[in-house]
Amino acid sequence: MQTNSWIPLFPDQASSFAWQVDALYFYLIAISVAFMIPIVAAIFFFVVKYREREKYATPEEMHGSIVLETVWSIIPFVISMTIFLGGAIVYFTQYRMPDNAMQVYVVGKQWMWKIQHETGQREINELHVPVNTKVKLTMTTEDVLHDFSIPAFRTKADVVPGRYTYLWFEATKPGKYHLYCAEYCGLNHSGMIGSVIVMDQPDFEAWLQGNATGTTPVEQGRDLFENKLGCASCHQGGATQRGAKLEGIYGKEVRFVGGGSTIVDDEYLRNSILNPGSQVVEGYQPIMPTFKGQVTEEQLVSLVAYIKSLSGVTGNTAAQPAAPAANTSAGTGSNTAANSNK
Numbered sequence: 001m002q003t004n005s006w007i008p009l010f011p012d013q014a015s016s017f018a019w020q021v022d023a024l025y026f027y028l029i030a031i032s033v034a035f036m037i038p039i040v041a042a043i044f045f046f047v048v049k050y051r052e053r054e055k056y057a058t059p060e061e062m063h064g065s066i067v068l069e070t071v072w073s074i075i076p077f078v079i080s081m082t083i084f085l086g087g088a089i090v091y092f093t094q095y096r097m098p099d100n101a102m103q104v105y106v107v108g109k110q111w112m113w114k115i116q117h118e119t120g121q122r123e124i125n126e127l128h129v130p131v132n133t134k135v136k137l138t139m140t141t142e143d144v145l146h147d148f149s150i151p152a153f154r155t156k157a158d159v160v161p162g163r164y165t166y167l168w169f170e171a172t173k174p175g176k177y178h179l180y181c182a183e184y185c186g187l188n189h190s191g192m193i194g195s196v197i198v199m200d201q202p203d204f205e206a207w208l209q210g211n212a213t214g215t216t217p218v219e220q221g222r223d224l225f226e227n228k229l230g231c232a233s234c235h236q237g238g239a240t241q242r243g244a245k246l247e248g249i250y251g252k253e254v255r256f257v258g259g260g261s262t263i264v265d266d267e268y269l270r271n272s273i274l275n276p277g278s279q280v281v282e283g284y285q286p287i288m289p290t291f292k293g294q295v296t297e298e299q300l301v302s303l304v305a306y307i308k309s310l311s312g313v314t315g316n317t318a319a320q321p322a323a324p325a326a327n328t329s330a331g332t333g334s335n336t337a338a339n340s341n342k
């Protein structure tokens with residue numbers, strides 16, 4: 001990675017929103033400096049001016065000043081609101097997923113990043129993407145908490161066991177950028193690194209050609225569904241159908257036995273495969289066996305991609321609920337936000 005910036009060691013600005021993060025960062029620094037200088041100056045001034053001249057001196061009485069108090073309330077209020085607005089803008093641009101993004105699946109594992117493209121190409125600790133294209137990552141982990149972090153893109157998100165989190169970016173400069181795990185995840189955490197390789201469109205096409213595997217996640221999912229895991233025996237239409245219909249359910253509302261409902265999203269599909277008993281679809285018997293421990297995270301990603309494809313949804317899904325900002329260990333629990341996309 002080249003650091004051709006005016007501050008030594010400062011990472012490249014290589015994504016569409018990198019400048020926003022930097023602008024907010026320098027704004028915060030500017031405000032801190034603007035407060036620090038007068039405060040330190042005042043400390044020295046008062047130390048001298050009010051030094052002890054006389055034992056037990058009583059200072060002159062002082063009454064409040066409305067003007068002074070108004071000024072020192074309003075100025076900090078305005079400053080804190082600008083910080084809040086700046087932070088909110090950066091947060092919304094980063095954690096609301098764009099509609100028309102290229103889809104990539106990421107599975108973290110002690111201590112590597114396993115990546116699969118929608119067109120089937122697989123990579124480990126490398127992510128090849130085209131320049132000036134929105135890329136959305138759907139991420140989970142096979143073991144512990146990790147955090148997918150690309151400093152040059154000024155973005156990162158926790159990768160959490162048992163659920164999907166999302167990250168998107170649009171790279172603006174071809175090049176090779178550091179990829180880190182930014183959440184301490186055990187002995188070789190520091191080795192859980194890699195590169196994001198941003199390529200011009202023709203180079204990227206050539207790379208895709210050169211790494212074609214023949215099977216896409218959707219095709220792998222179909223194979224698991226129809227052959228390896230036997231889902232089709234219950235879910236395929238016809239006389240033997242005992243499971244819920246999966247065609248067209250993505251983005252729709254489902255109702256559960258015993259009340260409650262949800263909008264079908266990735267998280268729900270994942271949970272339906274691992275904990276079918278937890279949300280039994282209205283009108284069906286709780287006969288679906290759990291597949292917990294029988295499918296890997298990568299197989300789950302393929303199954304979810306396949307079931308989505310039955311609704312005509314490819315990876316280009318609408319805004320997902322915001323991922324929690326990196327390193328907030330408290331879950332947001334807001335993962336059921338409506339996803340009205342179909």
Ligand code: HEC
Pocket residue numbers: 225229230231232233234235242243244245246249254264269272273276277279280281284285286287288289291303307
């Ligand atoms: C023994 C029959 C059976 C098998 C095998 C089976 N299912 Fe199911 N599945 C059901 C039934 C019955 C339901 C509805 C009741 C429920 O929600 O548990 C269901 C519900 C679901 C739902 C939720 C559907 C909705 O409308 O919300 C999904 C998704 C699903 N199954 C996926 C799978 C996948 C993927 C596999 C294979 C890994 C699989 N099922 C294997 C019987 C089965």
Ligand SMILES: [Cu+2]
Pocket residue numbers: 108111145146147181182183184185189192
């Ligand atoms: Cu890690």
